[in-house]
Amino acid sequence: MNNVIKLTPVQSRERYLSILRNSPKAEFEAPVLDDDNPLLPDEVDDDPNQLHKQYQGFALKVTVLRFDGADDDPPVDGYINLTWDGTRQGPRYTYTTPIAAGDIPMVLPAGLTNVSGPHMLSYVLNHGGNTKDIPDLLINIDTTLPDVSGLVTLPPEVEANGITKPYLDANGFVLITMPKVADIKIADKYECYFGSTFPTPVFVGEFIVVDPLDAVTFKLTTAMVGTEEGEKAIFYYRTDRKGNRSLNSPFKRVNVTVTDPPKDLEDPSIPLLDNDTAPKKIDLADARMRAGVGIIDKYENFLDGDELEVTVDGVVVPAQKIAGFPTYVPVPYSYWHNGDLGDKTIKVSYQIKRGEIRHPASNPPENATVRVDLRRAGDGEGPEDPNPNFRPVDVQGAGGNPINVLTVLDKDEDVDVKVAAYPGIKDKDIATLIWNGVEVKDAEGGVLLLDGTETELNWTIEWSVVDAGGNGTEVPVTYKVTNPDVNDNEERSMPRDVDVFIRPGSVPQATFQHLDPDFDYLNCPSLQSHPVLIKCIEVFVPGGEPQLEGQTLTFTYQGYSDSAGNTVIPNNKEEVKYQPDSSDVQNGFTIRFPYEQFLNTGNAWGAVSYNAVIDGRPTPSVRHLVRVVMRNGDTTPCSI
Secondary structure (H helix, E strand, O other): OOOOOOOOHHHHHHHHHHHHHHOOOOOOOOOEEOOOOOEOOOOOOOOOOEEOHHHOOOOEEEEEOOOHHHHOOOOOEEEEEEEEOOEEOOOOEEEEOOOOOOOEEEEEOOOOOOOOEEEEEEEEEEEOOEEEOOOOEEEEEOOOOOOOOOOOEOOHHHHHHOEEHHHHHHHOEEEEEOOOOOOOOOOOEEEEEEEOOOOOOEEEEEEEOOOOOOOOEEEEEHHHHOOOOEEEEEEEEEEOOOOOEOOOOOOEEEEEEOOOOOEOOOOOEOHHHOOOOOOOEEOHHHHHOOOEEEEOOOOEOOOOOOEEEEEEOOEEOOOEEOOOOOEEEEOOHHHHHOOOOEEEEEEEEEEEEEOOEEEOOOOOOEEEEEEEEOOOOOOOOOOOOOOOOOOOOEEEOOOOOOOOEEEHHHOOOOEEEEEEOOOOOOEEEEEEEEEOOEEOOHHHOOEEEEEOOOOEEEEEEOHHHHHHHOOEEEEEEEEEEEEOOOEEEEEEOOOEEEEEEOOOOOOOOOEEOOOOOOOOOEEHHHOEEEOOOEEEEEEEEOOOOHHHOOOOEEEEEEEEOOOOOOOEEEEEEEEEEEOOOHHHHHHOEEEEEEOHHHHHHOEEEEEEEEEEEEOOEEEEOOOEEEEEEOEOOOOOEOOO
16 A cells, blocks of 8 residues: 655645746746835845845735737737736736837735745736746745844853943943854844833844854943943844844843942841840830831942842841931831741841842841740730730729729729630730739739639729729720740730729819909909900910810800809800910910900909810819909990
8 A cells, every 4th residue: 555645735835836846937037026126135044035024915016028929910819917826816917919118017916925935926928818838936935033032141240240330440341242043144133222121221233144153242331331220131133134023032131230339338237126135136026016127327338219128037128218327127027927936046137229239249237146036925926916816804893883884983992804815825824904004013903823724814903093094985904914934025905995984074274364463353454465366365274184285175255244153244255266285285375365355244253164075075174253344443444
């Protein structure tokens, strides 16, 4: 049985074209391409008759050379039809001899010349029913993009250290060498670029291949590198002589440092450890407050824009711009934890980040003896403070009030505090109650020594603890747990807000100023000059109540017709608003009332008062009631 070799469609097509090329032809000229869309000149290292990219796929102008029968007389009818790979294409050219002088222009339709490979252009000549064999014109179509898969190479020193100021000072340029490729040909064009990739890289230059064996190189000069530091890219394009332009090559990443590097970098500073003895230790409280790592003194060659980049236990913390010295990067809890509560010793280091360059590139200053111990009571590992697994306590007084409410009914009796035991309770844990921010002493009932079997924690505290904590609609009560046998770390519970109202609230009294020294009256001499109010009455509020800060207080003056201040004088009321600041609540402040209302009071009584919120509750001031005599001796109003 004969072995039949099956050809692929592409192989069959190549075989057919070979037959066409090698079949005998009559002595007629092959068609030629017009000068408007010529074939490229041949090169020794490439297939002949190449069609440039700019003409591929478009309609081509074709010239059929004048043939002998074109002048026949008597006339003969005929036609010419172009063929592409043996298939007739486009409209016929019909004629009747004699044909006008000159060659015959024709057009090969668009859409045929964009398929890679060798192709045959010819035509059918039918002269009065007689056909002629016409030679083919071989046309090669190349649509393959040049290979740009390789990275450029740089001098060994640049490969190792990047582009540096010392290197540029010594050499003046960086030599860029293109990679060797198998498909390189004469007249290939290389274009080299440098910069931040896209969209506006620096054009380094172009290189036209004359000898494919020669190295393709470019000089990246100091001027091209510029003054911007950081990671840059070098890449290139290749365009073959047919006009096929590659995509961009892979980016060769290279660090650029064109300034003098930082010098005399000191060891990292960790302020929270300044008072620690060796080995220095980051504890739970330090880690939760984002212990900072940084530099105390300004280093040599500092530049505006430098950033401090800290590495903790092998993990890089996001860099932070250096605004001045000392400078610190807060380190979040997760970096100190890094999957291990400790007790452990870790390395802490830093680098100066300038653009995308780190200084020093290796062997950064480090403190290799930082001890981290985040172990704590209970099962927690996270940074949460308070720990959500430590539930809020419940507070119960002896006076019959609802839970978490204390009033004068509970006065002078012990108070019970209880909560379910936290997860992970163990022997020798110590639970200390904290009332309104103050730890309750053992003698006051605030300390429990645990053995790890407890299902509930119970404190019984003295009334003096509540009394010292004072009033408040949201007095925080919490507790902490420690275990001195393990370390000094503290774990705190979620707070419980307790409503405490055990004595009347008070605020500093507002009092009239400049009362008559003989009669203690508010009279005409009490009026004070003022640039806006002209004349006014001054009221002073002494300092001493920090809760007044930031509150918008309304001070009210009211006239009364009786000495007890019970019967108001109609339309004899004035209000002035004021918001004390931190200095006011410490040193006291003055309120000024316009004089008109006091003149309206005439010969009667007047009082000033205000309201504030103290310990979460509205609290009125003590009213200051005085005799008002805003009449002269002849009963006329005070002269202004």
